[in-house]
Amino acid sequence: MTRTTDPSCEQAFADWMHAIQRRTETALDHALPAVGIAPARLHEAMRYATLGAGKRVRALLAHAAGELVGAQPEALDLIACALECIHAYSLVHDDMPCMDNDTLRRGKPTVHIQYDEATALLVGDALQTQAFELLARPGLGVPDARRLAMVTLLAQASGSRGMAGGQAMDLANVGRRISRAELEVMHLHKTGALIRAAVLLGADAGAQPLPAAQREQLDVFSKRAGLLFQVVDDILDDTASTTTLGKTAGKDAMNDKPTYVSLLGLTDARRLADELLLDARTALAALGEAAHRLGQVLDFIACRSH
């Protein structure tokens, strides 16, 4: 897998990425209820689940897409926080004993280990609510009708026909031999829907909406980028160490869950990642130079080590 950027661009991108990660952390810190507010233990656990780690891929995508439309960074912060709250909630619930029963996440004990199962359940529930509260909050600087459409977009991406539906498909697939098409449908829901929402919500945050044809291109890009993210995840799950990942490596194989690597083998999974990267780049090319930041985030998704 080759990157299109030269080393100086890579440094500039790394600086930008760290800046977005830092400002997302700060924005989440402000958005989440303080520990001093009752119920203190719940708020402490919500912050534990959300702050202090994470690549913030969804925040990076929202900010990069926002650059396309000249969106205000403060508006993108709110969107990024909403996305990261949904993502964090899904991880907390996914790690619970009745789901993946995992003990390590982002290099720390999972919420039900650090606190308890009931708290983990409520943390996930309350983080989901927090996401919608943030997205409906005044201050995005976009017309109300578009803000309502953004709430709808986030809900559709997160619900039973989006991320939660993907989790249900994932559960149903345990121990089954499924086709590549079925695996793709599952991942387009489980991780793809929220990654698509990150891109589209960022692009919806401008004062003016993106022309329909460009939004369509962005939609194609976001779906390819979402699948790429998952294929790379499966490759890393197979090849990287638990320490590098900050979560239990090899977990999917252990749980008898189908992955791109188990289905295609490592070589073909890598080939698929290359194809998806190329498809996503092609979709971006039609958007011109303004999409160059999205291209860098795409490269990061393709080449990340954890």
Added chain:
Amino acid sequence: MTRTTDPSCEQAFADWMHAIQRRTETALDHALPAVGIAPARLHEAMRYATLGAGKRVRALLAHAAGELVGAQPEALDLIACALECIHAYSLVHDDMPCMDNDTLRRGKPTVHIQYDEATALLVGDALQTQAFELLARPGLGVPDARRLAMVTLLAQASGSRGMAGGQAMDLANVGRRISRAELEVMHLHKTGALIRAAVLLGADAGAQPLPAAQREQLDVFSKRAGLLFQVVDDILDDTASTTTLGKTAGKDAMNDKPTYVSLLGLTDARRLADELLLDARTALAALGEAAHRLGQVLDFIACRSH
């Protein structure tokens, strides 16, 4: 506890109540994804958790409050569905083994018994998302700015400083001897916040907003009605049978959870219910004849047998 309505009014109210319950059932049936849509098992379980039973107290309150402002019944249906989805999600998660570990709800096996724990977790998650999707949906016939405020209101009522926060307080109270003030704070969050939201969202659904002073009266009413609902719940939990309730009776005492009955005794709990009923009626009186339906729902909350 005496009712202010004469028998013919009671029959008229019963007819209205059943009509609202039926239309809420129909609206939920349309709002929830069909079983034929993938993932089928999740959608089936979401419908199992939401349809076919329930007093629909929150739907009744939203419709009754909507009468105050001449809101369109179809708009109130959407609001009622959103409220009932949040309520159903909270019941499904609350019944899980890591929370109250209950096996019976609305006269049926709980979702984690009928399906499995992972499905129950996802059902609750997806029902919460569904609520926000419904509330943001076009068709309420109210200005977009007010619709966004309604999303915010539902989120605040449901989240860590509302219902989910109340659940966390409830957990923290197990086995503790708490004061009446602490019990009130817990219930104002756990059940009160969503009942308050039901009343205020109904009243927000008119073409014109309710004057601030009247909305303030309604707010006072909704808080008293919410507490009344809980005190009556505690009394029924102590005095009614599992068959009548459709859920396990005496559960709170068994789980060593403080209730109004355990704290005050049955006689004083009944006296408190009478006081709250009177307070709520007083708040309604200031709203004039248009609030008469809310008064009937209040009487139903006070006098219900399950």
